[in-house]
Amino acid sequence: MDAFKSLHSISLNKPFSSISPFAKRTAQLVRQTIGTADNLTELPEEYLELERYVDQLKVVYTKLLSVTSTYDNESYDYPANLRETFSEFSKSIQEKVQNLATAHSATEVQAAFLKPTSKGVSKTLPHALSRAAMSCSEQLDDSNPLKDVLMIYADAQDKIGNSRLKQDSRISESFNGYLTSNLATVFSCAAKARKNVNIRRIDLDSFKSSAKTVKPEKHEQLCRDIEHAEDVFVTAVEEAIQIMKNALEIPELILQFREFVDAQLCFHKEAYEILLNLSERLSKM
Numbered sequence: 001m002d003a004f005k006s007l008h009s010i011s012l013n014k015p016f017s018s019i020s021p022f023a024k025r026t027a028q029l030v031r032q033t034i035g036t037a038d039n040l041t042e043l044p045e046e047y048l049e050l051e052r053y054v055d056q057l058k059v060v061y062t063k064l065l066s067v068t069s070t071y072d073n074e075s076y077d078y079p080a081n082l083r084e085t086f087s088e089f090s091k092s093i094q095e096k097v098q099n100l101a102t103a104h105s106a107t108e109v110q111a112a113f114l115k116p117t118s119k120g121v122s123k124t125l126p127h128a129l130s131r132a133a134m135s136c137s138e139q140l141d142d143s144n145p146l147k148d149v150l151m152i153y154a155d156a157q158d159k160i161g162n163s164r165l166k167q168d169s170r171i172s173e174s175f176n177g178y179l180t181s182n183l184a185t186v187f188s189c190a191a192k193a194r195k196n197v198n199i200r201r202i203d204l205d206s207f208k209s210s211a212k213t214v215k216p217e218k219h220e221q222l223c224r225d226i227e228h229a230e231d232v233f234v235t236a237v238e239e240a241i242q243i244m245k246n247a248l249e250i251p252e253l254i255l256q257f258r259e260f261v262d263a264q265l266c267f268h269k270e271a272y273e274i275l276l277n278l279s280e281r282l283s284k285m
Contacts, residue, residue: 041201041208047237050244051194057248058187065179068260071171075123126161130154149285156278160271167267175260178252190247193240200236204229 070076121127130153137150207226211219 041204041233043197043201044237044241047197047241047244050241050248054187054190054244054247057250058183061179061183061187065176065183068171068176068179071168072176074165074168078123078125078128080128122161122165124161124164126157126164130157130161133157145285149282152278152281156274159274163267163270163274167263170263171260174263175256178256182247186247190240190244193236193243197233197236197240200229200233204233 121131133150133154137147137154140147140150204226207222207229211222211226
């Protein structure tokens with residue numbers, strides 16, 4: 001409420017020479033918002049087009065990443081692994097407690113905390129199928145022909161699961177890493193540059209609008225302020241244009257798509273060969 005009163009207390013007709021830069025900018029922004037500002041500085045058509053293209057490409061990056069980030073989650077094809085994950089967590093805590101119980105000094109306590117726990121099982125669906133088949137085979141007598149079938153199937157699914165993890169790792173590190181990095185750097189820089197242009201534009205327009213109320217003895221100084229603000233604005237626009245052009249460089253994205261598809265191809269090809277071999281072996285049993 002106090003902030004609103006402070007803003008309200010700024011006279012939009014008060015000579016700008018007696019108002020701080022932030023207040024000038026705020027007053028000009030208020031005028032633009034309520035539609036009382038006139039003779040607004042226009043942005044170059046090239047700049048406006050680049051803004052539109054950058055916004056479009058950012059949407060592409062964001063939408064792609066919202067789906068491809070699935071590859072960052074090992075259990076995306078086997079949600080039922082939550083029970084196994086909880087069991088692993090409990091086992092990990094138990095191991096830490098056991099390690100701490102044998103510690104007799106501060107150094108040993110620290111070592112117990114830092115000591116890695118045993119690696120949990122892979123959480124893909126093929127790995128889960130492999131474990132299930134192997135567990136079932138252990139319930140059967142060696143003379144039961146189904147035992148060999150289950151063991152062969154378990155081995156095949158384990159290989160498929162490992163291949164899928166290699167695919168996921170490639171996609172996560174390469175494709176997803178590229179998208180995430182660009183969103184955090186290139187597009188972030190473009191957003192900051194555009195924000196700076198908007199600020200410099202408001203500054204320039206605030207000086208221009210003050211020409212109506214400036215005192216004669218301060219007119220010369222105002223002209224210098226306007227000229228300086230124009231130079232700063234033009235520089236900001238030029239810098240933003242270059243930064244946005246850099247953001248629109250897409251050859252690298254196309255290369256990343258090739259890597260993405262190659263990762264998928266390698267996995268599906270390997271899975272096909274494993275299943276084909278499995279099918280041939282089973283047909284002979």
